[in-house]
Amino acid sequence: MENLLLFLFMSFLLVILPGPDTGILIQNTISSGKKSGIQTMFGSVAGLMVHTMAVVFGLSALIVKSAYIFSFIKYAGAIYL
Numbered sequence: 001m002e003n004l005l006l007f008l009f010m011s012f013l014l015v016i017l018p019g020p021d022t023g024i025l026i027q028n029t030i031s032s033g034k035k036s037g038i039q040t041m042f043g044s045v046a047g048l049m050v051h052t053m054a055v056v057f058g059l060s061a062l063i064v065k066s067a068y069i070f071s072f073i074k075y076a077g078a079i080y081l
Helices: 004-016 020-032 034-056 059-065 067-080
Strands: none
Touching (some): 020 034, 034 059, 059 067
């Protein structure tokens, strides 16, 4: 309980600070306009939905346990990028 105030303060900072997705959204909106910003937003949300569904179905637990599956996904993502 002695660190409760510190915990609450750090939690507050984590909630109000923007993440990398917000940064790229702002950058794309300023540099390329409203349409590009909206497309970036939908792309970020689509990625979050895929990750959320993977967690819901327990795929994340399988990936953590299997180095082979993790490596496959890592290299597939690198090839995609």
